[in-house]
Amino acid sequence: MSTPMNNSLPWPADAEVLPVASVRPVLDRLSSLVTTHAQDAAAIPGLAVTEEEVSADPPPALEQIVDELGGITVRGLTMLTLQIEDRTDVGPYTLLGPATTYYPLYETPDSAVVLALDEDGTPGAVYGIGEDLALQLAAPDLGAYLERFAAALEATLAGLAERGPAEEDSEDARTDAAEQLMDQHLFAELLGMREIEEADETAGADKTTGTDGTAGTGISVVPLQDPAASGLPGLPAGALAVADLREAPVGARVDLMDVDVPGDPLELHVAWSERGRVIALLGG
Structure with a gap:
């Protein structure tokens, strides 16, 4: 059963505000696209300019950023949102942590694109x-994702x-x-749909991770490892496994369910650090 989350969340207050100037070029590009193609696309007004509650x-x-842009719709379908209203901890969010540790940018009942937030609220990857609840690195930061979305x-x-x-x-x-x-x-590509299609087309082929760290489809797979053996400092207490994506390429994948720890994997949850590039799995 879905667990609604309060729309007044206890956000950490220590993170610096991302300056809108840092994403001005891509915001202008998005504005130009929806203006040119007004029959098919529209911008969701930002919080500072909307007349709706x-x-x-x-x-x-x-x-x-959200004062200026609320999102983008295409043919009435929300393809980018910076104004998600109903938060839940089921479906694609099952293994994520508290609502203050990530922010959805796109969602369907079975998949999502999320912005990782460090413990102090700093936006990251x-x-x-x-x-399958696996995580796939879509962009190193919000600005890069907006560029990818605009393309x-x-x-x-x-x-x-x-x-x-x-x-x-x-x-x-x-x-x-x-x-x-x-x-x-x-x-x-972001949600693993292409990998599933390729697997269907080559049924029976070996899809295991190769010695080069890639899956059978060529996707870079970052393994979950024992925290003590990882050498990573500052991991949260109680971490059972950790994946280090600080040097991983865009498209790298972490299979959260492919972990050998006690208990039910569905009871685990993610904690981010290093601007979302280090992923720790904690017990339920």
Whole structure:
């Protein structure tokens, strides 16, 4: 059963606010795209400019950015949100920690893209979470993810434009096409959908991690290891396993369920450090 989380969260107050100037170019790019393709895309107004009541409770470190941009919709589908309202700890969030340790940027019932937040509230890396609850590094920080999202949005809108004017197209078919294009250009890779498709196409092939640290699909896999053997300082008390992604490439994957620790793996939860690049698994 879903556990609703209070929209007034006890956010840590120590993190520095991300200056909106650091993401100004990509915000301008997104604004230009939705203006040019107004039939297919729209910006969700930021908290400082919206005329509607919004119950979202974003991290304080994002206040300058969320004041200006609330998200992006394509054909009415939310593809980017900085104003998530209903927080839950089930589905793709099952192995994540408290709501103050991550912030969803995109979600479906079975998958999500989240911004990792360190203990002091500092925003870090962005991860995709698939149906298997594995984490896949989507971007080293929010700015880089917004750039990646903007590139996918541009490709998607170009694909929709090739179908002709929206008023001459089937509404349902165009919406389906938009969803498929965003999956093709962004979400399929982030959420493990492409790996599943490739596995289906090569059924029976060996999908185990190779000696080069990659899965059968070529994805870099970062193993979970014993905290004592990792040599990492400052790990949280009670850490049962840890994965170090500080030098890992974008696309690297951590299989949270592939861990040999006592108890039920579904009772574990994640704690981030080093701007989301070190992942510790703690007991329930």
